[in-house]
Amino acid sequence: MSEAERAAPSGARADGKRKAIVEAALLAFLTEGFDVSMDRIAAAAGVSKVTVYNHFDSKENLFRAVVSGQLHDALSVVEQLVESRLGDSDDVRDELIKACRAWVTALTVPDMMALRTLVVAESKRFPELGETWLEHGPNRLHAVFATALTRLGQRGVLDIPDVELAVLQLSGLVLSPNLVYGAYGRTPAKKLADRLIVAGVDMFLSYYGVE
Numbered sequence: 001m002s003e004a005e006r007a008a009p010s011g012a013r014a015d016g017k018r019k020a021i022v023e024a025a026l027l028a029f030l031t032e033g034f035d036v037s038m039d040r041i042a043a044a045a046g047v048s049k050v051t052v053y054n055h056f057d058s059k060e061n062l063f064r065a066v067v068s069g070q071l072h073d074a075l076s077v078v079e080q081l082v083e084s085r086l087g088d089s090d091d092v093r094d095e096l097i098k099a100c101r102a103w104v105t106a107l108t109v110p111d112m113m114a115l116r117t118l119v120v121a122e123s124k125r126f127p128e129l130g131e132t133w134l135e136h137g138p139n140r141l142h143a144v145f146a147t148a149l150t151r152l153g154q155r156g157v158l159d160i161p162d163v164e165l166a167v168l169q170l171s172g173l174v175l176s177p178n179l180v181y182g183a184y185g186r187t188p189a190k191k192l193a194d195r196l197i198v199a200g201v202d203m204f205l206s207y208y209g210v211e
Contacts (some may be wrong), residue, residue, distance in 0.1 A: 017047055019060070022065055034121075038059055066115075067115065067119060067133055072136060074112055077102055078102045078103045081102055082148050093202070099172070108178045138183075156210060157209075159208060169204065174209060
């Protein structure tokens with residue numbers, strides 16, 4: 001964290017301005033791309049450019065705040081479902097399908113898909129943007145799934161020798177098709193997306209389930 005971020009304004013009024021800046025930045029990045037000027041973002045937020053820089057010392061750090069905030073909001077519901085229900089569930093298939101549906105829904109809404117595409121496009125110039133996405137997206141949620149799957153293994157419901165690998169496999173089955181096709185502007189139709197989730201969970205459980 002930079003000195004400028006540590007010295008960012010605090011208090012209710014400052015928090016309100018920060019929220020306005022982040023919301024304006026999200027819209028600006030999605031409509032004009034990463035090269036949008038800080039002047040445009042400041043004008044959209046109704047603050048001065050100085051105020052923007054008081055909160056964020058660079059456009060890269062502002063973009064990182066946008067990404068982390070969007071992922072936090074989108075994945076909180078999924079995280080809660082997995083943490084509160086999956087590990088101790090008596091109907092693992094049903095709970096895993098529910099969690100995966102929430103997971104896919106959270107990451108395939110148009111704004112989230114557009115933001116992900118922008119992160120991928122800018123990661124060559126600014127690798128830290130990709131690292132922010134990984135930290136607040138896959139790494140965060142995969143750890144939550146790993147904890148629940150470990151618990152199911154401890155209960156003797158599943159037999160998973162490598163939990164980290166298993167989470168990546170689950171993601172590949174239920175989420176990756178949506179992200180691959182979504183990158184070209186064509187996410188699978190809703191019915192197909194749900195079939196992928198249900199079939200993916202069934203394949204996962206057929207491999208790791210204990211008979």
